[in-house]
Amino acid sequence: MxxxxxxxxxxxxxxxxxxxxxxxxxxxxxxxxxxxxxxxxxxxxxxxxxxxxxxxxxxxxxxxxxxxxxxxxxxxxxxxxxxxxxxxxxxxxxxxxxxxxxxxxxxxxxxxPDNRSQSTLAQIHQEEGDTSSQGSSQAGNLNRDEDFAQLSQDTDDDLGSPSDPRRQGPLYVEARGNLQPAVDFYERAVRAADAQGYIAGNILSSAAEAQMSLGNVTTPPGDERLFSQAIRYLRRAEAVPGYTLSVYMQQYLNDYGRYVN
Incomplete structure (x- = not known):
């Protein structure tokens, strides 16, 4: 823009x-x-x-x-x-x-929920759901009960390469464009808070959520970097005194945190 x-x-x-x-x-x-x-x-x-x-x-x-x-x-x-x-x-x-x-x-x-980014993500979810019903996995989605290693293999099998046409389609391009500003904002917010010596748990959790959302519409290997950064944010949020992660975020951290250094 x-x-x-x-x-x-x-x-x-x-x-x-x-x-x-x-x-x-x-x-x-x-x-x-x-x-x-x-x-x-x-x-x-x-x-x-x-x-x-x-x-x-x-x-x-x-x-x-x-x-x-x-x-x-x-x-x-x-x-x-x-x-x-x-x-x-x-x-x-x-x-x-x-x-x-x-x-x-x-x-x-x-x-x-009816704005462009949410509408685009809903269309992507529907498309991936249709593909999944025909035997394919939802590529890049870590919110499933399977090992990270198996997920990586599934992604390679289903998408073939980072230049897979579906991930380069207009819905995904639009979704990335809509989500990137939020990722950028939270990254800067975290850096600024760190510079001041204080960070709130909700900022870290929101930063993680933004990374995860963008990761779900990003081609490999960029998606893995985004998901890994989300885990790092969640670890930090979990360690903030007095702050409790949402059930969803805590489960995500529990399931996939062990795969991220």
């Missing part, structure tokens, strides 16, 4: 008021500027923190992330805000901006 053309490419799909649309356009202009400052004038970023916060306030005012019809715009805006929020990796992050991004990603990923 082009950063430079983001403000002009993403047109409104909703029937909101002209006032709201005016605010959205103002936010897009700010985010376009933030992209530019981060990429070419990072030493000036601190001067633009008030602008980023004003964009966030406007988005909250119009409940922008409650509209599942504006998925592409939402992703583009969040990418710009999160890159700005982490512009100085050594200093950590601008906490209120990155927390806003985290909450907004979770809303996109979980609260709107």
């Amino acid at each position: 082009s950063r430079q053309s983001g403000s002009s490419k993403h047109k409104s799909k909703s029937g909101g008021s002209s006032d709201n649309e005016g605010l959205v356009e103002q936010v897009k202009n700010i985010v376009t500027l933030l992209y530019e400052v981060v990429s070419s004038r990072p030493h000036e970023c601190e001067n633009y923190i008030p602008s980023a916060r004003s964009a966030i306030a406007a988005l909250d005012q119009i409940h922008f992330f409650r509209d599942p019809q504006r998925f592409a715009e939402q992703v583009w805006i969040l990418q710009g805000l999160q890159e700005f929020g982490f512009y100085d990796a050594d200093a950590g992050c601008i906490r209120d901006i990155t927390e806003f991004c985290q909450a907004s990603w979770l809303r996109i990923l979980r609260n709107f």
Whole structure:
């Protein structure tokens, strides 16, 4: 998705008021500027923190992330805000901006089951289910009661090679494009938290979930790297005092953790 053309490419799909649309356009202009400052004038970023916060306030005012019809715009805006929020990796992050991004990603990923990423994943799941019913395994899916070694063999047998046409199909390409921003965000969030000497279990668990989701639509060997990183995040989350993994995440860790160094 082009950063430079983001403000002009993403047109409104909703029937909101002209006032709201005016605010959205103002936010897009700010985010376009933030992209530019981060990429070419990072030493000036601190001067633009008030602008980023004003964009966030406007988005909250119009409940922008409650509209599942504006998925592409939402992703583009969040990418710009999160890159700005982490512009100085050594200093950590601008906490209120990155927390806003985290909450907004979770809303996109979980609260709107009909948005593009969820719809794409549902279509992939249906396709793989159809294939499975004809005797094939669901490639890349670790959420089954079989050994990791056997899974690797099944994947090789079923897909043949990393360039398998099905994994390069439009549904998978779209799903990867939709899921990658969340993976990137959580990776940066974990790094920033580590730099500050504190990490919350829910951040690590969400980072693991993002890795797993992307892994399920990624060709080998990239999928294995993603699943392995998910296990590492879950191990760390499990070790956070006072934090308890969900039943699903704990089972995943128990089943496959022993295969990851």
